Amino acid sequence: MTDNPFLTTSTRNTVAEFTREEVALANRNSGALLETLDCDVTPTGLHYLLNHFDVPVLSAADHVLEFSGAFDAPFSLSMAEIIDLPQITRPVTLECAGNGRAGMTARPLSMPWMYEAVGTSEWTGTPLAPLIERAKPKADVKDFAFIGADFGYDKGVPHFYGRSLTPDEIAQLDVMLVWGMNGAPLLPQHGAPLRLIVPGWYGMASVKWLTRIEALTLRYQGFQQVETYRFRTHEHDLGKPVTRIHVKSLMKPPGVPDWFTRARWLKPGPVTLTGRAWSGDGVPITKVEVLLNGVWQEAELSAPTDRYAWSAWQIEWQATPGQHELACRATDAEGNVQPLNASHNLGGFANNVVHRVTVHVAEPTA
C-alpha cells in the first residue's frame, strides 16, 4: 500500500504545539464544519460556539430584562412582553474575534481556533434602539452596558460577562434583542432566552443570557470591555478595541478528507470550488480571488441574502494530478483585502489571513 498516493499516515504532524487547557477549550467550544459552507444558513447546532463561562440554563418564564441606571424612565420586561414587541428576522453572519488565533505565530494561550469560528443564522428578535429611547437615557449618558447571566473568573477577576456600546454605536448599528434562531427558540448555549446580536461586529459584542441594560454616565469598565478584546502589541499597551469584523473568505474544502489529517483528496478533472466571504459593518464584498495554479483568479460572486450575511462565491478549476495549494481572498467595498500573512496582537484577535487549502489530486488506486 506504500505506493498509494492517498496513504497519508506518513504525513502526520507529530510535533506537540498545544497545551491540555487549549484542547479542553477546543472540546468545549465548537466550530462550523467547513463542508457546510454551501448552506446559506449554517445548520442548527453547527453555528460556532465560544462561551467564556458555564452556560446558564435559564427559564424563559422567569426571565426579566431590566433597564437600569441613568434612564429617566427605567423599566423591566418579561419574555412574554418582549416577544410581543415588533418582530424582525434576519440572517446575520457572526464570527468570533479569536477566529484564526491558532494560525498566528507567537499564539496566545486561549481558544485555539483555526478557520471555523463563523456561522450564519436567521435571528428573530426586535430592534434595540426604540427600547433604549423608551427608557429615556439622561443627557449625560456616555455608554450602555449589557450584562449577561454568565459568571466566572478571568485573570483572577470575578465578573458577569458584560460589554458596552456608546449612544453613537447604538444609533449606527442595527442591534437586535434576539429570542429566536433558525425559526426555533434560542438554544441555551446560544444565550436563551434572550441575547444581543450586534450585526457586523465580532461575536464578543453579542452578549448572551442578557439580564440588564444599564445606562452609564462614564464609560463602562467591565473586564470584557477594557481588559480583553483589544489590539495590544505589548503588556502595557491599552490597545484599540476590537469592533467590526475584518474582511474574510473561506473555501469549502474540495474532494474528500483523510480522517485524521483532514488532507483533501480529489480525482483529476473539473471541479467547482465554492465558499463564502464577508466583511464587517454591512460593507459588501466586491471581489473574491482564488489562487489556482499559482495565479489569483476572480471568482463569481453571489449577492448576499441580507446586508449582514455572507456572500457565496464559486469558480471552476481543472484539477491535474499532483499536490496543489489553493487559497482564497476577499476584498470589500472599502478596499480592505485579506493579507497573505497573519498580523499579530497579544490577544490573537481578528486574524483574517487568506484561507489556504492543500489538495492531493490522483486517481484512486486502493
Add this chain to the structure above:
Amino acid sequence: MTDNPFLTTSTRNTVAEFTREEVALANRNSGALLETLDCDVTPTGLHYLLNHFDVPVLSAADHVLEFSGAFDAPFSLSMAEIIDLPQITRPVTLECAGNGRAGMTARPLSMPWMYEAVGTSEWTGTPLAPLIERAKPKADVKDFAFIGADFGYDKGVPHFYGRSLTPDEIAQLDVMLVWGMNGAPLLPQHGAPLRLIVPGWYGMASVKWLTRIEALTLRYQGFQQVETYRFRTHEHDLGKPVTRIHVKSLMKPPGVPDWFTRARWLKPGPVTLTGRAWSGDGVPITKVEVLLNGVWQEAELSAPTDRYAWSAWQIEWQATPGQHELACRATDAEGNVQPLNASHNLGGFANNVVHRVTVHVAEPTA
C-alpha cells in the same frame, strides 16, 4: 491582586502536549458541556459529535434506504415510507468509543476527547428488526452491513463509513432506524435524514446517513469494523471489537470556572454535587460513589427515564476553604465499577477512569 486565591494565571499549564491535527479535530468535533448534565436530555446542538469524514448534506425527498445482498425479499424504502412505519421515541445515552482518550498515557493520535463525548437525546424512529425480517435474510446470512453516505480515507483506505451487526446482535439489541431527535427532524451533522441508533453500544455502531443494509454470508470486512474500534495492545494484535459502553459517571463541575484553565471556584458552605451515570447494554447503575474529603461516599441515585438513558445522582457536601480533589465512580448491576487508573489500548478506546474535579474553595476577595 497576587493574594487573591481566585487568581489562576499562575496555574496555567504551558507544556505543549497535543499536535495541530488533534486540535483541528477538536475544533471540528464537539463535546457536551458538563454544566448541562442536570438536563435529562442534552440540549439540541450540545450532543457530542464525532464525524469521521465530511458531513453529507442530503435531501430527505431523494433519500432511499436499500436492503440488498443475501435477502430473499430485498426492497427499498423512501423516507416517506419509512416515516409511515410504527414509530417509537426513546431517550438513549450515546458515548463516543474514544471518550477519555486524552486521559490515557501514551495517547494515540486521534480525536483528543477528555470527558465530554457523551449525550442523551430523544430519538424518534422505528425498530429495525421487523424490517430485516421483512426482507427475509437467507439461512446462511452471518452479518448485516450498515453503510453510510459519508466517504473518505483512513490509513490510505478509501471507504464509505460502514459497520455491521450479526443476526444474534440484531435479535438482542433494540436497534432503531431514526429520523427524529428531540422532537425535530434529525440535523445534518447527526445523520439526516436517516441513521441507526444502537442503544447500549458506543457510538461507532450508530451509523449516520444510512443508505444501505446489506445481508452478507461472510463477516463484514469494512475498515471501520476490522481495522479500528478494536482493543489492540500491539501493532499485530487483531484485538477484540469495541461493543458495549463501559460503566461511567460524570460530575457537573460545581461552582464557577476560570475562563482559560476551567479551574472551579466555590464559596465555603453547603453544596449539592450532581451528575450522571450510565452503563452499556441497558444494564442499570446500582451505585455512584463520590470522593469527599478523601472518603468514598454513596450518592443518592435517581431512576433513569429509560433503560438506555443515564441516571442522575446527587450528594451534599460541606465545602471548606482550600483545594479539594473530588471524584465520582459508578457501579452497574453486573458489578462493573470504574477504575481508578486508565487502562491502555492502541486506539485509545473506552477509557472509563473515574472523573476527577479539582475545586478551590475560598471567600471571594476581588
